[in-house]
Amino acid sequence: MLDQVIFYFFAALAVVSAILVVTRRNAVQSAIFLVTALLATAGIFLSLNAEFLFIVQVILYAGGIMVLFVFVIMLVNLDVALHQVQFNRQWFVALIISAVLAAQVVAAIAVSRRSLYTMPAAPAESLEPNTERVAFYLFHTYMLPFEIASILLLVAMVGAVVMAKKRV
Amino acid sequence: MVPIGHYIFLSAAMLAIGIVGIVTRRNVIIILMSVELILNAVNINLVAFSRLVGSVEGQIFAIFIITDAAAEAAVGLGIIIAFFRNRETVLADEMDILKW
């Protein structure tokens, strides 16, 4: 019962803020609603017993990446931006894509003999302490991808610095 | 218990919203943010299914996606700053020359 309430609350929060992200004219407000959406997602992670991912989401996504976003928005946010047209006239394309997507999801659920729709998302037994297991997989099974990810971050860092430098 | 289908719907909804954002907005920063939304939608699915099969490997994948999002945001915003410095705009449809 409680977990249902939690899920629907966070899901509604996530969807509403996501909609606001793409509809607000002001980029700073968009960023704030994106933070809200990310935090709501983090809440869903927590309700799925993914504590470590929850905190990664909060620290990295909300606390790190989004601060970067807000920072950049403040640097480039011109007063004129508010008076410009903020939307392309491509609603039609967007609608079609959304409709196709919705059709796919519905089809997927229908094809899978409704089990997806009734199957509870969690096995009964609770997982062992989440952080340890994540650590085990991260540093044992997925060691190589982990290192590659760190190289990716390094490359991104160098790239960002080079890109944002005053004179290239 | 929340059925897995609801997670899929949530994820699909956020994916759709993200796509709408990418397609309809002119501001590159908001387009980038919409990309983040899409990545986030993927993460929801991964974590929900990881719970379903009782393994945390889906979460590992989600962590990699977050790492990727960080890299993408850093580079993307770097590009935006460089572009803004040169053209004083962040609108996607004004980014219409390949070289300057």
Place this chain on the structure above:
Amino acid sequence: MGTRKPGHRERTITGVADRYNAAGTNVETTVLGADEIILNMGPQHPSTHGVLRVKLRLDGEKVVGSECVIGYLHRGVEKIAEHRSYQQFAPYVDRMDYVAAVSNGLGYCEAVEKLMQVEAPPRARVIRTILTELQRIASHLFWLGTHALDIGALTPLFYCLREREEILKIFEKYCGARLTTHAFRIGGLQYEAYDELEKDTERFCKGFDKRVDEYESLLTENRIWVGRTKGIGILTADAAIAMGVTGPVLRASGVQWDIRKAMPYAAYDQYEFSIPTGQNGDTYDRYVVRLEEMRQSRKICLQAIENIPAGPILGKVGKVLKPPPGEVYHSIEAPKGELGYYIVSDGTTQPYRVRIRPPSLINLEALDQMIRGHLVADVVAVIGTLDIVLGEVDR
């Protein structure tokens, strides 16, 4: 992002061609190629020491130019002088540099005396010296406290005020006023020294040396303090002379110029003291120079109280002052620099024209040169180190 100065640079959306044209001239000076921002510091800003307004042109946080807007405290002191008798005007000068009123009074009284060709009696001159040096200490103390506060050290201010309080108490006992003392009178002193002036001064001076050490222990060796002041706001000796900068600011640049030595007035020729100078002309040097000046002032006071000559305190001046027609320029070494009075007399009881050379104003002119290339935080430090008093800048 607030109010950018409009039209500072032609802002074009498709500025590709412009960019090629301007490739060599470095139009883009700021972080994101946007215009420089103009930051108004003051007139109501906690660390512009009153109502100074500095218009800073900033590139990010770096200062690329500045402009001082003054006059918010203008009271027309020089004009007032033309409608007051010589004695009546004396209290007005106290209100210029109100943290060093005694020095202002000394300069004015001596200027008028020079104009009238009278001399203050020796006793008056010695007491004048004592009080002026005490005032110098008080002024430097106040400077030190506020300067430290500008740089973020909260505590020295209160220690400085504690000592300044003792000096103000001496003033109060002497003339009844603490701040705008009007201690002197043309031709000598307003009041006979009270009985314990010597004792009070001595007691203060005896303890004061240790107090200065105390300030030094808080600041001089402090890494943060040194980091904030060394190399900040450098003023070379040549530039200082060219700008007409005087006082501790000039001496910190390495120029040994002190009117007390160069053209002695009051009783300074009788006493032994040294003129501290700096080398780099940066904020740290000015700090060190002023601290040393406090020690030297203390030395002068101690020498002076040893031997205060007896005798009258007022020279031969009448009740109504009518200086002969003519003009005079007299300057003294006020705590902030050369304080000069140029007085033109037309033979009546009122001056025809009084022009005051305020050290704060002239020193302030060096501000722009000193802060270019520094950060906003340094602007505050440099304004503090110039030791300006807006009452004097604006008059």
Place this chain on the structure above:
Amino acid sequence: MNAIMPYVFPVLFALVIVALLPLVAGYIVLVERKVMADMQVRLGPMRVGPHGLLQPIADAVKLLLKEDIIPESADKLLFWGAPLISVTAAMLALAALPIGPFFQIADLNIGLLYILGISSLGIFGIVLGGWASNSHYSLMGALRSAAQLVSYETSAGMAIVGALLLAGTLSTRGIVEAQSEAGWWFIFVAPVGFFIYLVASIAETNRAPFDMPEAESELVAGYMTEYSGFRWALYFLAEYTNMVVVASIAATLFLGGWMRPFANTRAFNFLDYLPPLLMLGVAGYCFRRAPKQPVAVQKMFMAAVGLLCIVLALILIMPLAVPRDSFLASSKAGIHGAFWFLFKVGVYIYVFMWLRFTFPRYRFDQLMRLGWQFLVPLSIVNVMGIGVSLALHRQLHWPNWVSFPLGVALTLIAGAFLLATGEKHEHPRVGDEEEEETPVHA
């Protein structure tokens, strides 16, 4: 009914903390003003209540009644919401803090990361508040703040990682228990880590000498410039809550949490009597001062404070006085644990105040240089040093007293090296190093 029971106590604790926090923050401000006054040879607030004891309440009332000004061209929504974000983030972080073995809202198995992550969200409140005010001072304060927080979070995080290696768990309760089992506080094993955390936590809470974002003499009040009244009070509340949070983290990680000093040594058991004696001492002072208060109400209030201290002393002494196996005796760990925890937090906050009133302020670029060129490398070296110590101790079975001092020594050597190289770049604007010093006397 059973489904609800596990939630009752946490919710109760949470309510208590949220209700008490503004009061506590107010009194921390009062203590700060008193400490400041003492260091600056003056008295501090003395008017409202005896020795200014009611000053925080008067301040709070004044702030609540103040006119709420929203600047004309501000972004209303964000201006309105930004302080709330700050306060919420700061308060949420309190949830995982173990105030004694029994007083804790939630013992998460990611406790420490949770605190770090949630409190890092407070930055949004600052940045958005500064941006929404639409003022240069605010914006610069906000941007400085963002940069500063992000920079110092890195070194704080690395310092925490060092202690986590020692503890082997992320749960705050587990960390304290690990220290209890090890028999020493981690500050003795990782003093460098503690130092790094101390500096970084001062910077993270925007306190002097790192109070760039609100540097009064430069940016008026930084991101808070345009705020007044209650919203301003919320920012203040957030700042002081953050202080409590970082102090609690430090106490938990490095200072043994709720443990008494020498908790495992029987010879020091007399220290159990220290807390009640301390309270009695305060009470005695209150009673001595009470008759000297000028007004009858103030006398009564002073006496009431004294009585409160006596009650606290009684509570503290109760578990010691009753027989060993009674229920009350078993509450000793909780009560005394809470006392020691709060005591350590208090000492840590006092150090904050002490530094604030002693040091001048760093300039922003110096702050960044200190953060990135000294603290971050040092914290990484610190983690490696602790790693080496642990490897020697656990894998090669070297004794404690060899392996850990060795790690500390290695870290210190690296730190000295960093300091030496940093010194070279310290004064780039003064051309010559030889041109030292000062007046040449004539």
